[in-house]
Amino acid sequence: MENELLGIGRLSALSGLPVSALRFYDTAGVLPPVVVDPSSGYRYYLPSQVRPARVVAHLRRVGLPLDDIRAVLAAPHEAPSILAAHVGRLEAGLADARREISAVHHLLETTETPMHRCTLPAADLVRALHEVRHAVSDDPAEPRLNGVYLDSEDGLLRVVATDRYRLSTTTVPTDGDPGLHLLLPTEAVDALTEGRHTGTLDVVIDRGTITLTGAGGTVRAEVSDVDFPAYRSLLEVGQQPVPVDAAALRAALDAGGTETQTRERDGxxxxxxxxxxxxxxxxxxxxxxxxxxxxxxxRDFLLQALGSSGQLTLAIDDPISPLAIRDPARQDALSILMPVRLDQPA
Known part of the structure; x- marks a missing residue:
């Protein structure tokens, strides 16, 4: 049998995995050797392990997470869904990179902000602003969070608000690219949600001012020159959703016990x-x-995120990951809550 075994160097040459990587995947339990020499610690592998090692080499090159690599080797029939999900993440990451590079080009090439016009469906925009308003920060020390971020996508306008402890986002359908990447100040958000806007809103950005005009009147506000936090990686959190009846959960939260904590940052x-x-x-x-x-x-953040919804899904990847709340009927709507550390038993 020993004549059939491959040393770690030989397996490295046949698979394309560096020796250091083979040692790592042994320690991680992904690709253990069949024999380890007790005196030298030298690893030996079966010829049949060449193919799995090549699989690992390819997956390593595309950055598949370790747990997913382990799952692919353990259950090859699940590989298509795992790999499809990873390709989706890579494509989203590439789209994010393109947006960031486009922003860099814009900052380098533009000394003045040109006038910009677009038209948005009034009811859809007001609905979206209503849905995310609870997550807007009122902290004057965080000016880049004092409003709702309008972020254009292909055929959509993503609407985002966060106070660093939670994030809420949804989208507004558009006919094209409205070309908006700006923070709509809180006062403008409130003026729009409190008004009676129907039809369309004519949006004009000129000399640091945004003006939104429609059948319900005109809303005007200064646009702050701020960088909204990178948020897109959070859109993929919580990949194991659990169905929940929102009304039942609200009732359980009202009846259930709570613990009181104090934030160190602001007391x-x-x-x-x-x-x-x-x-x-x-x-x-x-x-x-x-x-x-x-x-x-x-507790209050969760109740606000639940709103008046009916059926929802809650998902969390581990105790320190954000809690994702989604509406199965509207995949564009997402609320994220940062977890609170639980040091002591209840």
Whole structure:
């Protein structure tokens, strides 16, 4: 049998995986050798491990996460869905990179902001602003968060708000690219949501001012020259959704116990609820079930994110990852809550 074994150097040459990578994948339990010499620690592999090693080499080159590599080797029939999801993430990352590079070109080449015009559906924009308004920051020390970010995509306008502890986003359908990448100040957001706007809104950006005119009147505000935080990587969080009845969850939050915590940054106190996410759904409170993932969340933030929705999904990848709240009927709408650290048992 030993004559059939391949040393680690030979497997490296046959598979394209560096020796250091083979050692790493052994330690990680992805590609363990069949024999390890007890005296020298030298690793030996079966010839049949050449093909899996080549698979790992290819997946390593495209940056597939370690857990996904392990899953592909353990269950090849699941590989298509795993790889398709990764390609989707890569394509989204490339689109993000193009947007960032476009912004760099714009900053380098433009000394003045040219006048810009576009038209948006009034009801859709007002609806979107309503949906994300709760996540707008009122902290004067964070001017780049004091409003709602309007971010153009192909055929869509993404509407985003965040106060660093949560994020809410949805989209507005458009006929083309409205060419907007700006923070709509809070006062303009409130003026639009409190007005009666129908039909379309004529939007003009000129000399640092945005003017939105429609049947319900005109809203005008100064546009701050700020960089909104990079948010697009958060759009993919929470890939294992758990269905939940929003009304039942609201009732459970109202009835369930809470813990009080204080934010070190600003001294604000808030109530924390524990959520348990498991195969049987979502429940409020601690859990002794090791299969249930328990996470702490700001109770008021969660209630605001739930809104008046009916059926939703909640998803979290691990206890320190953001909690993602989605409406299955509207995949463009997403709320994200940063978890609250739970140091002490409830």
């Amino acid at each position: 604000v106190t808030f109530d924390v609820s524990r959520l348990g996410l498991g195969a049987d759904g979502v429940h409020v409170g601690p859990s002794d079930d090791p299969e249930v993932l328990v996470v702490g969340v700001n």
